[in-house]
Amino acid sequence: MDEIRVGVVGLGPRALLTWIPLLARIPGYRITALCDRIEALHQAALSRTEDPASVHTYSDYDDVLQDPSVDAVALTVRSRDQGLLAARALDAGKHVHAEVPAAHSVEDCWRLVLAVERSGMTYQLAEQTRYWGFVDAWRDLVSSGRLGRVTLGEGQYFHHYTEGMFQDPRSGELMGPDGISERPDALPTWAQQMPPIHYLPHELSPMLRILDDRVTEVVGMSTESPSVANPLIAQSDMQVALMRTRKGTILRMAASFAQPHPPGNWHWYQLIGTGGRVEWTRSNRDRPKVWLTDAQMHDLADVDWRYERTDAPAEAHGSGHGDADYYTHVSFRDAVFAGRQPSFDVYQAVDTAAPAVLAARSMAAGSVLLEVPDFRPGPTRTPGQAP
Ligand SMILES: NC(=O)c1ccc[n+]([C@@H]2O[C@H](COP(=O)([O-])OP(=O)(O)OC[C@H]3O[C@@H](n4cnc5c(N)ncnc54)[C@H](O)[C@@H]3O)[C@@H](O)[C@H]2O)c1
Structure with a gap:
């Protein structure tokens, strides 16, 4: 594999101003699909792609998951379903490069972990700092x-x-x-x-x-x-x-x-x-x-x-956030090409989400102390097995 065909889902400013231009600039990517529930955003996104005539546009996420011309989903939605949408793409046999936060509930952290373990597809959280x-x-x-x-x-x-x-x-x-x-x-x-x-x-x-x-x-x-x-x-x-x-x-x-x-x-x-x-x-x-x-x-x-x-290599300069946006795309691309997980893997990704989700739960419950689970497989859980 020397090219990842990407479906970009969620066409807000993060996709329009950063992801779509970067995917065009970094070798190894081709945008084949665009999706947003708000159809008025499709044209703005299409006009930023290199070959708009070859790009499918969708307003329903399921259509992206069923599109055989999509190898990987770039998730730039801002939604409480973020972890769930990533897990569904992995289950559908798509690699996933997802914007932060990785998930908004502990349940979705587990969904994400189990989907990576069961599917073997590559998942990277696009946390760049x-x-x-x-x-x-x-x-x-x-x-x-x-x-x-x-x-x-x-x-x-x-x-x-x-x-x-x-x-x-x-x-x-x-x-x-x-x-x-x-x-x-x-x-x-x-x-x-x-x-x-x-x-x-x-x-x-x-x-x-x-x-x-x-x-x-x-x-x-x-x-x-x-x-x-x-x-x-x-x-x-x-x-x-x-x-x-x-x-x-x-x-x-x-x-x-x-x-x-x-x-x-x-x-x-x-x-x-x-x-x-x-x-x-x-x-x-x-x-x-x-x-x-x-x-x-x-x-x-x-x-x-x-x-x-x-x-930083020349191609990283100006990519966004002190040049850092470049690195998540290169890391994801290299992991997909090599058929492996990135070094910043799904366990480390949910390590950045679950403590935050549980902090909010603690606030809602009157500031109680909560334990944060370790999502890695171990003596009590084999990969793919629900906790
Ligand atoms: N890494 C960073 O530094 C950084 C910076 C800005 C934003 N972000 C992240 O980027 C993401 C997008 O940010 P934004 O400002 O563009 O958000 P936004 O809300 O403006 O855009 C998100 C778009 O996703 C669409 N959407 C949501 N759920 C959908 C679904 N199920 N199917 C199809 N479309 C759906 C919405 O209609 C919306 O147009 C967020 O996850 C945010 O946390 C990260």
């Missing part, structure tokens, strides 16, 4: 022992994203609370239907890669809903989760979309260990920082770590 340059640098500091035993890891995604909170169901146009007085039939998008804490893949994925770890316990707390900052948004302004990992690190993870935040610099991370600490930038003018206990350092020092990798 784990490929950032500083993530590799911090991972080296942890694995070499320079930070000692890491006791605290922090990650937060504070993105004031009100402009994508409502959608016109006919045109697909996205709008914020200001726009809905003239569009009474506008519907809340994913961003309101999902507890903000569900959107932790860009925090948990790099953090767990740096620590080479997984979350075992979680407890969450939330401010009230609707938003105080934007009362038309049916979502809490702030949700915070505390997690414990298998190796004993405590994680503080937080997410917020409805309340104002300075533009840019949406993500923030910190690691504190017995041997030192590293910290991401606090503002757009700030620099990442390091402090090591055994390096004669009287204060934290600035380091020019960036999202962009120093070893």
